[in-house]
Amino acid sequence: MRAVSWAKHSALALCGLATVTVAAALVPTPSPSAAAVTAPATTTAVADIPFAAADAAAVSVPSAADAWGGPRSDDAPTLSDRVVSYTIKASLDPDKHRLKGQQQLTWRNRSAQPVRSVYLHLYLNAFRNEGSTFFSEQRNLGFDFRSDVQMKDDEWGWIDMTRVEQAGAKVAQTFVQPDNGPSTDMTVVRLDLPQAVEPGASTTLDIDFDAQLPRVIARTGYYGSFHLVGQWFPKIGVLELPGERGATAPRWNVHEFHLHSEFYADFGSYDVSMDVPSDYRVGATGEQQGQTVTANGRSQYRFVQHDVHDFAWTADKRFAEPLVGDWTGPGSPPVKIRVLYPPEYQASAAPALKATQDSLTYFSNTLGPYPYRTVTVVIPPYNATEAGGMEYPTFFTADSFAKVPARGMNEFLLDFVTIHEFGHGYFYGILASNEFEEPMLDEGLNEYWDQRMLRELDRGYVFAPEWMRKLGIAPKLGDFGLERIGAQLNEPTDGTGANSWGRYSSSAYGAVYSRTATVMRDLEAQLGKAATEKAFKEYYATWKFRHPSIADLRESLAVSTGRRDLVERAFAEQVYATRKxxxxxxxxxxxxxxxxxxxxxxxxxxxxxxxxxxxxxxxxxxxxxxxxxxxxxxxxxxxxxxxxxxxxxxxxxxxxxxxxxxxxxxxxxxxxxxxxxxxxxxxxxxxxxxxxxxxxxxxxxxxASKLDDSRTLEGDGSAARRWSADFAALFQAVQAFVVSL
Structure with missing residues (x-):
């Protein structure tokens, strides 16, 4: 995900005990207005299975060898151990930016004990009112989010489950705050099931829901006729078992939607049908099934994708004819690439397609084959910046430029965002780390791998506006130069393994991108480039479709390279702690x-x-x-x-x-x-x-500074040249207002 600025937060306190504070059992009526929502009463209930700790962060104990069913063999019948399946039908009212949905959610109990209560994320309720955890952190802790677009009174978003049944029996809903957030937060709901789910058995929940998309201020929403539909459906949390990501007993990993957190979910199958006006174009996770069916001014699309852990889509009547491309690579199925873009940003479509094809080649060669058949790239329209730079399985949004001069700053930014968001398909998508608790494994490692790719491409970008070029000033960034600018080298505040919401400041969260990339580049320099790449290939092969932890990454690197001394020292000083x-x-x-x-x-x-x-x-x-x-x-x-x-x-x-x-x-x-x-x-x-x-x-x-690494007893202009290089890197960072992506 792209980030421009981030803000202060201290870790929330203890949770995950036998008792939890919850909101009164109710199904709230749709209320787009903040003033229309009152704080629900609280009661105390006993949870069968506790929550993951409210301050959970970097895992230090490696997962068991058979965690998540063990490594996925090449001859396994499915890519992942499919824990959940979603069949969803959704209808979009583009004028009201409203969704009506019907959903069948089938979930399998992997644990050895009956499960009587399950927990679902209702992410859109982060935008319901100012009492959500999302807005409370922004207001009370000085957090900020990217460009901090402000909501107007009629731009709130929310989601209500108007019907939840298990085998025809009504299921009670109760809002909970697993991280001890405000009692007004409604992003996690507990469902007390009429029938317990026995070990190894599955249950199906029939859900009707209404959802209001917010004005796009963070990751999802609308602007004009453009709709980015993300975090939009009721989504079950993850039941972790002993030996998985440090768990010693079953626990529900189902954190509130924090300002800086992203997502974590089980792998499964998605079968999603969308009903939209006939003049709208649609793009989505997965492959379209059959032809679009059109009648009475409406069109129905159906997309299916197995072995993923999320689903997003977009619809806009202003999308131009999609730009389509292909890619093939060893070990991967043929891949169809679609680039959706508005007319004003046509210049961004072809470079985004090329960067996606290059990314498919690089990530497939250096980590492992791309396992899916599609990639959908979305160029957001003017004034929908906050929809840019967001990732979902087989689907991502890039950046938007009306002009993309060769080797210029815009080409670099478009390449960088495209590569980064595609790369999430591996680190967030296929490896599926917990972005709430260990963002280093997704944002950080992805940033590192993106920079490796850019280093290999060596496209000779020039980081200067036209007037500087005419004066003959054309600075270039050195290896990982931009990352050093954002890595908090002088005053680091948090180890790279800190969770997403318990960091010192917004910039401290932003540093998870650049500081992780710099830590890993530092470790690569000591281990050797070839040894590091071999270790990451083995990490990917072992942990794809299995949700690895930071401890699992540490063990993969230590074992593969044979340099446990270097790896453990780096993790002790820079991941589990932070040392200048x-x-x-x-x-x-x-x-x-x-x-x-x-x-x-x-x-x-x-x-x-x-x-x-x-x-x-x-x-x-x-x-x-x-x-x-x-x-x-x-x-x-x-x-x-x-x-x-x-x-x-x-x-x-x-x-x-x-x-x-x-x-x-x-x-x-x-x-x-x-x-x-x-x-x-x-x-x-x-x-x-x-x-x-x-x-x-x-x-x-x-x-912290390479300028003081040397002394000379003779006149030498190298220091001046190094100052120029650092200034050029800083100039680019300011010009592009990019701390991280």
Whole structure:
């Protein structure tokens, strides 16, 4: 998901016990107005199965080998262990931006105990009123979301289940707040079933629902005739079992919809039919089944997709004729790509298609084959920016530009957003990590892999407006340069493994993108590019369709590379905690070791050597040496040289290399691999030192500043050039107002 700015939050307290605070059992009447909603009363009920903790974050214990049914073999009958299936029929009123839906939800109880209550997400209720967790965090904690588009009185969104039945019997609804959010939050509902679901058995819930889409301010909604329909249907939470993502007993993982959180769900099958006006074009998750049926000014579409954990769609009467492309790759089925775009952004369609094809090739080659037959790309219309940069299985929204000059900033941004949102199809989609609790595994790892792809493409983007180009100023970003700008290198506040809602600030949440990418780039530099890519291929092969945790990623990297020392140190310092890395050259000196004045023994006698006589001796030796060595380089001579380098450390201790280069072209390299706050290294030889460089191979991308990694004793413009590079990176970040995607 694309993010421009983020805000302050402290972790919410304890939950997941035997008792939970809930809202009174009721089915609320549709109420688009904030003022029309009153806070429901609260009661106390005993939960059969507790919630995941309200402050759950990075998992430290690896999952069991058979978690989620064990690794998916290539000959398995289905890609995933399908836990849930949805059959949904929805009708859109595009003038009121209203949905009416009928849904059959069939869920299988994977646990070894009967389940009497299940929990569903009603995500659209985040936009119901200012009492939701989403808006409460924005109001009370100073959080902000992307561009902070404000809602007007008639732009609220909500969802009501008007009928819920199990085998014809009415099911009671009760709103709950698993994260101890405000009692007015209605994004999670508990259903007490008339019939318990026995171990290994399944149950079907018949649900009617009404939904009002909000003005698109965050991830979903409408603007004009454009509709991005996401988080729009009642969606069951995840029942995690012992050995899965750190669980020691069954637990419901069903967090409230926080301002900065995204999603987590079981894999299953979706069969979705949409009824829309006949002049609207539709795009959706999955493959369209049969031909569009049109009658009485309405059209019916049906899309089906198996082995995914979410479903989204779009409808707009202004979409132009879709741009269609194909892609094939080893191990993947033939893929049909559709790009939906409004006329004003036609220039974005072809570059988005090309970036999608390139992404299919890169991700398939470096992680694993793409398993689906479709990709739908949506270019949002003017004034619907908040619909851009959002991901769903086989379906994503990109960025929108009226002009896309080759190698320019707009081309870079369009490529970057397209690559990023496609990449979610792997890290969010196929690997299906928990974006609530461990956003590092999705947003962070995806950002890292996107930058690797851009590094491989090396398209030579120029990060300057036209007037700068005319002046001959055309800065380029170095490897992961943009990520370093947003990675909180000087004042990190949260480990990359922190959850999405319990972070210090909005920018701290935004840093999960750039800081994770920088942490992983740092680790890659030490493990080696080839070893890192091999480890990620094995991680993907082992955990696809299985919901891995951070501990599972850590184990995959450690085992595959054989460098558990490096991997565990990186995770301890930067994932489970946060440590600034700031090593520097504090001082460099290099001086001749000259004869010394004073009293000394000479031929058994005590002799006093005065400074005047000593100076004459030194001068004579210099003259003789220069006559004998007329072509000698500056920095050499008849006397040895003593070079002293002092290094300082602020923050995490990492294995460092110090390289000293001398005037005769030689160099000496030493290791600094202890926890000392400083170290002094002394070198003696026949040549004066020219420079000293920490981290000469640029292994430590987390270092707060690379400018203080070197010292020189001669005039050198490299520092100025490095300043220019950092300024160029910052300039691009400001110009593009992109902290992360």
């Amino acid at each position: 890395l700031a090593d520097r050259i504090d001082d460099l000196s290099s001086n001749e070791v000259l004869p010394l004045a004073g009293v000394r023994m000479q031929n058994g006698k005590q002799v006093t050597v005065g400074q005047e006589a000593l100076d004459k001796t030194i001068s004579a030796r210099r003259e003789a040496w220069e006559k004998a060595n007329p072509k000698a380089k500056p920095g050499s001579g008849p006397f040895p040289w003593r070079t002293t380098v002092t290094v300082r450390r602020e923050g995490a201790a990492v294995p460092q290399t110090l390289r000293v280069t001398f005037a005769d072209g030689s160099h000496q390299t030493v290791k600094w691999d202890d926890t000392a706050a400083w170290k002094r290294f002394v070198f003696e030889g026949n040549s004066r030192a020219v420079s000293a460089q920490l981290d000469p191979d640029k292994l430590h991308y987390l270092d």
